[in-house]
Amino acid sequence: MVAPPRELAAPARTWTTPEALPLPQQKERTELIEQWHQRCSALGLTRVERPDFEPLMRGDLAVARERNQRLFTHAAPVMEMLFEQIVDTESMIVLADVSGTILHSVGDDRFLQRADKVALTPGVNWAEHSKGTNAIGTALFEEAPTVVHGGEHFIHANHFLTCSAAPIFDPRGNMLGVLDVTGDQRSYHRHTMGLVRMSARMIENQWLSDDYGNRLRLHFHSRVEFIGTLLEGIIVVGADGKILGANRSALDQLDMSSAALRMHSLTSLFGTTAPAVFDHFRSPLPTPMTLCLSNGRQFHVSARFNGPQRSMAMEPRSAPVVDSAGLRSGAGAEPRLPAGVLAGATAHSADGTLFSGLHYLNTGDPQIGALIQKVQRVINRDIPLLILGETGTGKELLARAVHQDSNRARQPFVAVNCASIPESLIEAELFGYEDGAFTGARRKGAVGRIVQANGGTLFLDEIGDMPLALQARLLRVLQERQVTPLGSLKSIPVDIAVIGATHRKLRDMIEAGSFREDLYYRLNGLVVKLPALRERHDLDVVARRILLSDCPHGTPEISARVMALFKAYAWPGNVRQLANVLRTAAVMAAGEGQIEEHHLSDDFLEDARSGRAPSPPQVSMPIRVAPPVAEAMPMHFTEPLGERSAEPEAESGPAQATAEPATPRTLGEAEVELIRSTLAAANGNISVASKRLGISRNTIYRKLRWGK
Structure with a gap:
């Protein structure tokens, strides 16, 4: 097969395994593999080569x-997310340069040891x-996404492998790696190739934004709902109107x-x-433009520009903070931050404005440190963030810190607390x-939280509690x-970054x-889990910071x-409970000067002396999912990687085998049981129970009502 020109940066063909193809295509696939093998023989290789x-x-x-x-x-950040999707599948992720030399790899330790043998x-x-x-090598030669499965590898020693690779191109069409x-090869799944291709496109889009961050960028698609997804085309325009570069989706759509x-x-x-274009997008809430090619094909277009002509997306004079109670603070006013959550860490800038960034949340715990490193890698990269964690672990403060650093x-x-x-x-x-939308509404209507967040970040706390009809x-x-x-x-058009959080097992x-499964995949970009306080090693630091925040004078x-x-x-x-106690x-x-037991x-x-405080129900680890090969869905990751047979085995360890029959089987049942036992210990006093659990009275009422 003759390799396409290097400038053609958007090859459409992706090969899969023979058994997944119709009979005519199986024959075509077999002939293609034979061509590849003949090419290797011509290079002087033999099928019994020893690994180098x-x-x-x-x-x-x-x-x-x-x-x-x-x-x-x-x-690197894309590889980390990719690893989150394939962990425990006997796999690894490899980054190679344009010459085929492996630069970096991450993967399951056991499989990495097997990979070392070849x-x-x-x-x-x-x-x-x-x-x-x-x-890797064949994708470099063909300049196209490539799957090589089992015995399709030329060298016999590599027959135990199944490999899916996609080339990475810069905005000018040059291959980067x-x-x-x-x-x-026994763990092959047909969706892996789709996951690799979309991950490669994420890298390419980030490269484009890095190259042309101060240039006008047009984000477009023939369907408006696809703008903002990995399927959107992006072209970069110079000050003179000339096209400077584009991503592969743009090349595909424009052919x-x-x-x-x-x-x-x-x-x-x-x-x-x-x-x-600048004139069109100069209004505060512009609608997408509709532009046409010379052949009449229409595209919906959104524009982004980070340079001095930022006026195309007018910024408000102040940056209000709207919390879950609807309280707003404008310029010069302190935003309401959740007291003491995560680490009680806040700081003041030189002009006195209160802020809390990721740097201030790092209190020395290795889990928190690793989590912050992951989050820092995806900030400003249009990757959705989903935060998991038990109630009171500080999900909202983490979201605020991400916003502050973006x-x-x-x-x-x-x-918004759902x-x-x-x-x-x-x-x-x-x-x-709108005015008169329903009985009892304010006469002039009201702006919703999503529109209030335009240009900024919308934090959907307890997204798992959102009514099903509203999810659509x-x-x-x-x-x-x-x-x-x-x-x-x-x-009303809006430009928002969305961060979701929940203590529930969404899967x-x-x-x-x-x-909704489609909403889950829309929110599931990078998934991080905040550890429970009992799992952290920085309790003394957290406690000290909480006291410093609440008692700045005479701590x-x-x-x-x-x-x-x-x-x-x-x-x-x-x-949250620690903050209330302190x-x-x-x-x-x-x-x-010193806090004593009395x-x-x-x-x-x-409770502390009797050891009566029960451990809360455990939150599931992040669900790993992968997108399909097909690119017809407007989602970043749209289908599970497949049957994860290893996960049920991991969840059914000795602790579960010896569990009593009365142990709650669902997260909701465990929550209700915990609330009822705490309420019983407090002699039915809702206020006392809410303080002990670190949740509101309304939450207790709602959980008990649902648990009936």
């Missing part, structure tokens, strides 16, 4: 990595001339090579000019409503980037039919006996 265990010298590998540092910088390791070259037919997922597209200007391509920091952060707003009102709260409307907003208030026929809810110390009591306690309410103790110890409330002491 002579990688680059350490210094040479360092030079190769330094030469490809930018590629690694863009690929020299699938950093520093080794896997181009076809070295390793014969394999996904290859991203590959390799695993045991052009990179070189051919760069011969065009905005005028010759779409019949418009850069000033006309390019949207000067725009609103709007937090569990605290009555079901009958949450739709109006989110989407807003939210999904449409995330796809179309438009909101239609209740009682209105007019849609179980999907199977039960109480959470009391914590006695050794009290700290030992804290470390032995299970903290069912997590950091706040009360600080008041009781006012003027004494400063703690009697109910807490009773």
Whole structure:
């Protein structure tokens, strides 16, 4: 097969395994593999070649990595997310440069050891001339996504592998390297190739944004709901209107090579000019433009620009913060932050404005440190974030820190607690409503939380508690980037980053039919799990920061006996409960300089000394999913990777085997049982129970009502 020109950066053909193809295509596939093998024989390779265990010298590998540092910088966070999707599947992820030399790999430890036996390791070259037919080398030669499965590998030693690789191109169509997922051939899944291709496109889009961050970028698709997804085309326009570069989706949609597209200007391509685009998007809430090619084909277009002409997306004079209670603070006012959650960490900038970034949340716990490193890699990369964690672990403060460290920091952060707003009102709260939309509404209507977040971040806390019917409307907003208030026929365009959070097992809810699978995949970009307080190793640091926040003048110390009591306690309410306990103790110890046991409330002491505080139900680890090969769905990741037979086995360990029959089988049942037992211990006192659990009275009422 003759390789396509290097400028053709968007090859459409993806090969799969023979058994997955119709009979005519099986024959075509067999003939193709034979061509590949003949090419290897012509290179002087034999099928019984011994693996080459002579990688680059350490210094040479360092030079190769330094030469490809930018590629690694863009690929590393994507590889981490990719690994989250395939963990426990006997697989690894490989990044190779344009010569086929492996620069970096991550994967399951056991499979990495097997890969070492065939020299699938950093520093080794896997181009076809070295390793014969394999996904990395063949993708480099064909300049197209490639699957090589089992016995299709030219060298016999590699027959236990199944490999799916996709080349990575820059905006000018030059190949940068290859991203590959390799695993045991018995674990092959047809969706893996789709996951690799979309991950490669994420890297390419990040490279484009990095190259042309200060240029006008047009994001387009023939269907408006696809704008903002990995399926959107992106072209970069110079100040003179000339096309400077594009991503592969743009080349696919326009049916052009990179070189051919760069011969065009905005005028010759779409019949418009850069000033006309700026004028259109200068309004506060512009609608997408509709532009046409010379053949009459229409595209919906959105524009982004980070340079000095930022006026095309007018910024508000102040950046209000809207919390879940609807309270707003404008410029110069302190936003309401959740007191003491996660680490009680806040700081003030030079001008006195209160802020809390990721740096201030790192309190020395290895789990928190690793989580922050992951999150930092995806900030400003249009990757949705889903935060898992028990109630009280600090999901909202983490979301605020992400917002504060992002390019949207000067725009609103709007937090909506989907569990605290009555079901009958949450739709109006989110989407807003027109005058007279329903009985009892304000005369002039109200702007919904989504529109309030325009330009900034929308934090959907306890997304698992959102009513099912409302999930469909939210999904449409995330796809179309438009909101239609209740009682209105007019849609309002919005530009928002969405962060979701929940303490529930969304995957179980999907199977039960109480959470939409398509919404789950829309929210599921990077999934992180905040550890429970009892699992952290920084309790003393967290406690100290909470006291510093609440008592900046005359901060009391914590006695050794009290700290030992804290470390032995299970903290069912997590950091929120710790903050409540310390706040009360600080008041009781006012003027004494040190918190002793007698400063703690009697109910807490009773529970802590008796060990009666039960461990809360465990939150599931992040669900790993992968997108399909087909690119017809407007989602970042749209289908599960397949049957994860290893996961049920991992969940059914000895602890579960010896569990008593009365143990709750679902997260909801466990919550209700915990609330009832805490309520019984408090002699039916709702206020006392809410303090012990670190949740609101309304939440207790709602959970008990649902649990009947």
